[in-house]
Amino acid sequence: MSRSLVVRAPGAYGLVTGDPPEPGPGEVAVRVAAAGICGSDRELVEGTRPAAFVRYPVVPGHEWSGVVAATGPGVDAELAGRPVVGEGFRNCQVCDRCREGAANLCSAGYDETGFTRPGAFAETLVLPARLLHVLPADADLRAAALLEPAAVASAAVLSARVEAGERVAVVGAGTLGTLCLLMLRLRSPAELAATDPRAGRAGTALACGATRFESGPLPAGGYDVVVETAGAPGTAATAIALARRGGRVVLTGIPGQATTADPAAIVGGMLTVTGVFGAPPAAWAHAVRLFAAGLLDPGPLITHELDLTEFGRAMDLLRGARDDVGKVLLRP
Structure with missing residues (x-):
């Protein structure tokens, strides 16, 4: 059985237990190691996120790291067991924006893990294998959970x-x-x-x-x-x-x-x-490259690590705007 945190509607959320999701063609199942919480997750829970950028009910969680647990048909089986992070935008790959490398601006419309698709506030996450970035075998998965915001920062710096x-x-x-x-x-x-x-x-x-x-x-x-x-x-x-x-x-x-x-x-x-809106693949590659080379260590920004059952407390930490609260992680 697998746990996930489901937001049914603004202000209404809870833990759900069920069979772990299975990867389909071209997909992988990732065992989530850590998932970061940010202001957009708070907006999702409180109902202040623009309607075009959320689809209820949803499992939040767009900042994450984990290990590939299973591969679907058409995916290299050697990915199993590899530590990974992954891009969030579910782009179409064929529109003009995607073809020029701006997959975050896909003309097919907004579609993102954790907002319109099930995210990483769960023990298992399924996503297209093409969105993965493989990390070194000894990668610190705790710190790697911050590679999604690091990719956005990379887009800004580039x-x-x-x-x-x-x-x-x-x-x-x-x-x-x-x-x-x-x-x-x-x-x-x-x-x-x-x-x-x-x-x-x-x-x-x-x-x-x-x-x-x-x-x-x-x-x-x-x-x-x-x-x-x-x-x-x-x-x-x-x-x-x-x-x-x-x-x-x-x-x-x-x-x-x-x-x-x-x-x-x-x-x-x-x-x-x-x-800058999100991060295109090039910015992801840049952030992951710096992380793998030891030139970027976001680990010290993490101040709290909580279980999925403590999601309410995590939200309170975000609302408090305290100086001693940096990045909050959920550890499924």
Whole structure:
């Protein structure tokens, strides 16, 4: 028998026990080692996630690591027993966006593990084998559970095209922001500043490579590259204001309400502004490559590890916004 956490409708969830799902043609079954919880999971539970990006009932869990337990027809049987992570977007592979490598923008419509398909808040997860990224045999699966947000951070860093010696700022020092710091420091910036109104995030940000942390404003127009990761009202405008004329801004946070940014600042400053939605395969490959090489270790960002039965407590930890709460993992 296999356990899973099912959200039947906003505010209604519980553990379900049944036969473990079997992989079909082209699929694998993964024994989940760890699954991370993020703000989008909270939105799913509370009913604030946009209707186009969720399908109830659903097993959440899009950040995960595990070991291949079984392979379906047409899948290399040697994958069994291998440690893996996997992309979430169930792309069509044939539309123009997929063919150009932007599978996260698949024209067939939004379809993602943990939101429209059963996710990893379960003992067993079934997904297409083509979405897997195989890890080294001795990989730390606890830390590997953060490779999904690391892939998003990778997409942001790759989009930023940071060159050695540039001044870089990161807006927001949550999980995504600190993962960006871990990757950006590998680019040898002259300055790597972080800003977050939560002063208690300073220690983590500095440990992840920031050379400066401010809970208040950073110098306006002082940075060649600015990466926004918070998705809070006003943070996009803050990021644009921090960029020098001719600078580059990457927006990764998705605010829960409409926000405004000054088009005159973008045009007059001749800024390049790029958005990041999820992670394309290339960003996944980059994050996994750094992890496998020992250049990216997200493990220290994990502060809590809970059983599936403690899902309610995990949600409370997310709501509390405490400085001592970093990444929360469920261990099915």
